Amino acid sequence: MKINANINKVKTSATLEINEKSKFLEKKGKQIYKFGLGQSPFPVPKNIVTELKKNSHQKDYLNVSGLEDLRVAVSKYHSKKNKFNYLENNVMIGPGSKELIFQTQLVLNSDLLLPAPSWVSYEPQAKILNKKTIWIQTYKKNKWHLTGNDLEKICKKSKKNKLLILNSPNNPSGTSNEYLKQIAKIAKKYKVIIIADEIYAELDFSGSYKSITHYYPEGTIISSGLSKWCGAGGWRIGTMIFPQNLSYIKDAIRIVASETFTSVSAPIQFAAIKAYSKNHQNYLNKSRKILKFISEYIFSEFTSNSIECVQPDGGFYMLCSFSKIKKIKQYKFKNSQEMCKTILSETGFAMLPGSDFGFKKNKLISRIAFVDFDGSKALKEFSSVKKFNNNTVMKNIFPNIFNGVNSLLNWLKIKT
Numbered sequence: 001m002k003i004n005a006n007i008n009k010v011k012t013s014a015t016l017e018i019n020e021k022s023k024f025l026e027k028k029g030k031q032i033y034k035f036g037l038g039q040s041p042f043p044v045p046k047n048i049v050t051e052l053k054k055n056s057h058q059k060d061y062l063n064v065s066g067l068e069d070l071r072v073a074v075s076k077y078h079s080k081k082n083k084f085n086y087l088e089n090n091v092m093i094g095p096g097s098k099e100l101i102f103q104t105q106l107v108l109n110s111d112l113l114l115p116a117p118s119w120v121s122y123e124p125q126a127k128i129l130n131k132k133t134i135w136i137q138t139y140k141k142n143k144w145h146l147t148g149n150d151l152e153k154i155c156k157k158s159k160k161n162k163l164l165i166l167n168s169p170n171n172p173s174g175t176s177n178e179y180l181k182q183i184a185k186i187a188k189k190y191k192v193i194i195i196a197d198e199i200y201a202e203l204d205f206s207g208s209y210k211s212i213t214h215y216y217p218e219g220t221i222i223s224s225g226l227s228k229w230c231g232a233g234g235w236r237i238g239t240m241i242f243p244q245n246l247s248y249i250k251d252a253i254r255i256v257a258s259e260t261f262t263s264v265s266a267p268i269q270f271a272a273i274k275a276y277s278k279n280h281q282n283y284l285n286k287s288r289k290i291l292k293f294i295s296e297y298i299f300s301e302f303t304s305n306s307i308e309c310v311q312p313d314g315g316f317y318m319l320c321s322f323s324k325i326k327k328i329k330q331y332k333f334k335n336s337q338e339m340c341k342t343i344l345s346e347t348g349f350a351m352l353p354g355s356d357f358g359f360k361k362n363k364l365i366s367r368i369a370f371v372d373f374d375g376s377k378a379l380k381e382f383s384s385v386k387k388f389n390n391n392t393v394m395k396n397i398f399p400n401i402f403n404g405v406n407s408l409l410n411w412l413k414i415k416t
């Protein structure tokens with residue numbers, strides 16, 4: 001029997017592929033610095049883990065939309081953060097926001113608008129569904145984010161229904177979108193529905209929560225969850241919340257969910273209530289400070305060695321362009337994938353090629369995720385560091401980041 005042609009258009013997620021290759025090299029004894037997979041290094045807060053243990057006996061299938069108390073907690077949380085009155089009946093709990101984004105794409109008869117660069121999975125999801133993706137090029141001067149003008153140019157061209165995914169703070173750039181107000185105005189004018197992927201919103205280094213819902217709540221679906229700010233990626237729980245006028249989309253997703261994943265694991269949902277209802281500011285402040293410190297260290301090391309980057313505003317990613325580096329020019333790489341593979345095998349520094357995020361293949365750009373460190377140790381030790389010497393802190397608390405960066409920089413400079 002043949003495989004569905006839509007699936008043949010898609011390869012295994014690039015993020016997972018680099019992870020597997022890194023593990024393979026590691027098994028062969030090579031030191032690998034894992035700047036590929038974007039996984040939170042921090043442990044899940046203790047009170048949430050305790051709640052999970054307490055609820056391990058929960059064994060029943062739950063409501064397809066999610067446990068009611070959890071939906072109440074999620075709606076309260078987002079009503080405050082997103083400054084709009086959300087109802088618990090318009091919350092959908094799923095096995096990761098990735099699945100919920102997929103199901104939204106599935107139920108909507110629309111083209112997909114994606115800023116280039118964008119997170120690796122949005123476009124493959126569209127391909128699986130035989131949905132047309134329209135890429136909108138963004139620019140370094142705009143910190144790799146969409147502007148109102150960029151959106152309007154595309155909206156003028158076609159009358160088809162449009163679903164736009166906006167992600168801020170962003171994966172792959174780590175930067176926050178400063179054009180939310182103007183995008184909202186254009187989206188409203190052309191009736192574009194937006195998925196605001198806010199999975200990194202709590203990791204904005206400034207501690208502030210900036211959302212397109214502050215300007216266009218009626219046309220925005222918020223996608224989020226516990227994977228990034230709470231370190232619970234492997235728990236597989238994500239959330240989506242809809243304004244009342246878009247509740248028909250949630251109803252359609254509910255039907256699909258009832259015929260596919262049924263409901264998210266019961267103990268995880270009970271534990272998640274704690275994540276949404278308790279105050280985790282101390283944990284979050286520490287996480288943000290740590291991530292900001294590392295991002296500034298790498299930014300400074302890279303840019304002073306001719307790797308061009310834009311300083312991240314949140315999360316744990318950064319885009320790096322290697323096109324000005326002499327050694328890279330000597331290699332005459334045909335594309336960013338070839339460059340990343342060579343750098344991985346020569347230096348052990350694993351990162352993802354920019355082409356996986358929608359950059360043209362020949363742009364020698366990569367994405368790094370600066371998460372290769374012991375998050376528990378960092379939470380305990382970082383805030384008590386008194387005399388601040390960046391190199392000492394890096395060596396002691398973040399040795400793999402320090403050694404990885406140095407391995408890469410040494411290779412770029414010394415060996416020819």
Ligand SMILES: Cc1ncc(COP(=O)(O)O)c(C=O)c1O
Pocket residue numbers: 038095096097098099119167170171197199224225226227233236237238
């Ligand atoms: C931008 C973005 N959105 C969504 C996800 C999916 O998160 P999850 O399915 O774990 O909720 C990720 C994970 O890497 C991501 O980087």
